[in-house]
Amino acid sequence: MSVSAIETQQTAGRPLEIDVPVLVAVNQPLELQRLVVDPPQAGEVRVKMTASGVCHSCLHAVDGTHEGLPMPLVLGDEGAGVIESVGGGVTGLEPGDRVVISWAPGCGRCASCERGRPGVCLDPPPFGGGIDGTPRFHRDGEPVYHYGPATYAPYTVIPARGAIKVPDAIELDVAALVGCAITTGCGGVLNAARVRAGESVAVFGCGGIGLSAVLGAVVAGATPIVGVDVRAAKLDYARELGATDVVDASAGDPVEQIKAAVPGGVDHAIVAVGDASAVEQAFTSLAVGGTCVLLGNPPTRTPAVQLPPHQLLVGERTLVGSVYGSSNPPVDFPRFVGLHLAGKLPLDRLVTRRYALDEADQAFRDLAAGELARGLIVF
Ligand SMILES: [Zn+2]
Ligand SMILES: [Zn+2]
Incomplete structure (x- = not known):
């Protein structure tokens, strides 16, 4: 015993x-x-x-x-x-x-x-x-x-x-x-966005959940992986964990910076902050056919999100909300633990x-x- x-x-x-x-x-x-x-x-x-x-x-x-x-x-x-x-x-x-x-x-x-x-x-x-x-x-x-x-x-x-x-x-x-962090972040990438190898990903907000999304993007084989934040320390963490590019959103329009790094925009934008303008920026940074996934928990009085409908229609883009990384914990917890034990997460x-x-x-x-x-x- x-x-x-x-x-x-x-x-x-x-x-x-x-x-x-x-x-x-x-x-x-x-x-x-x-x-x-x-x-x-x-x-x-x-x-x-x-x-x-x-x-x-x-x-x-x-x-x-x-x-x-x-x-x-x-x-x-x-x-x-x-x-x-x-x-x-x-x-x-x-x-x-x-x-x-x-x-x-x-x-x-x-x-x-x-x-x-x-x-x-x-x-x-x-x-x-x-x-x-x-x-x-x-x-x-x-x-x-x-x-x-x-x-x-x-x-x-x-x-x-x-x-x-x-x-x-x-x-x-x-x-x-x-x-929480790993399942929300990795689940958002793997379950909700369904990122495939070689696709591009931008992660808005590089706190615990956003950095977990960066790790999930690495697991998925995504490239490039762009970390977006307003704090230099967070961008350093993102690079250390596998982001290939970083965008300092305090130094100018993050959408323009993302599109400079990834011409045409990203296949997936993961929003790991509960903020309406981040959702708008993430959606606007998408390539044709791209998917924006909202993971961040918005405060009670968050204003409404405003999106250009022609981008939604003409570019066949998708906006998805994902609670807890759209996970099934009895299945996904052992999966993420297994990836960790295999040295991949x-x-x-x-x-x-x-x-x-x-x-x-x-x-x-x-x-x-x-x-x-x-x-x-x-x-
Ligand atoms: Zn939490
Ligand atoms: Zn139930």
Whole structure:
């Protein structure tokens, strides 16, 4: 029996008291608070976290650009760990299993889930808690809500469908990135854009998801691969991870710069920022027959996108929205882990900095300052 399996026998089934970074209000620093974490209910598992990525979606919660979220809130949509206990009726998972967490467990029954697309589930578990939407975190008897799988908690409770087993060969800290950035970015390139070898790709926004899209474009055999951002550090990361060209969008019209590098425009434009003008620029940079894929999560009050309809019609161009890289996590997580283990998807190279739990707030400040490819909170 493994050490983790012995450990889990001592805690399974009991409420735990642990320190968790909590967002108490918009634009406030995360506070490390002592919370009670309930045992898993039917259909749920409790996971002892190994690592959690610091995702831009959570930054939207911190800075208030995603409105209407319940508070106090435990953040984190990207992580990996070890199953500590399982609730009733859970099959195929047991304590000690190493898992990457999917933030889109889906209902498992609707038409979208049936076709392997839980990211667009028609009846997803309600936001803010466990499988029924009620929180498993408490403080002084008051509820503390979950932001998706709430991976910043050292122990979190999630629907069992969101726990995807991964092989022992992959380190769980880097595997955490498969839970959001890698699956969204690589999935956007491979599943949504369906990039083929030799086609050209531009990636707008070279944060964690955009850089994952660059990695996905390399896997697909795309060339050229153009990274677009306004920050020099991000463009350096893009080059290091496989971009053949970079465009500094702060130094003039990015569409003109892309068309100078790739005459006629690109076959695929991946938008890894939630920004209307980036969608417009990405669409305008497309070659005839090209596809623009929106991956970035737009803030609540993002203005409407304006597109020239003749470019859509005459050039037979396509604009696609893609949630979670149009992925099916039980299929795609092992696929991306397998590519990593084969040396074809160096996801460890995305990690710019590691943080301890009490540095979670610093991780957000670094993310907001544009200094990170991906930050990782390691428990
Ligand atoms: Zn995310
Ligand atoms: Zn569903």
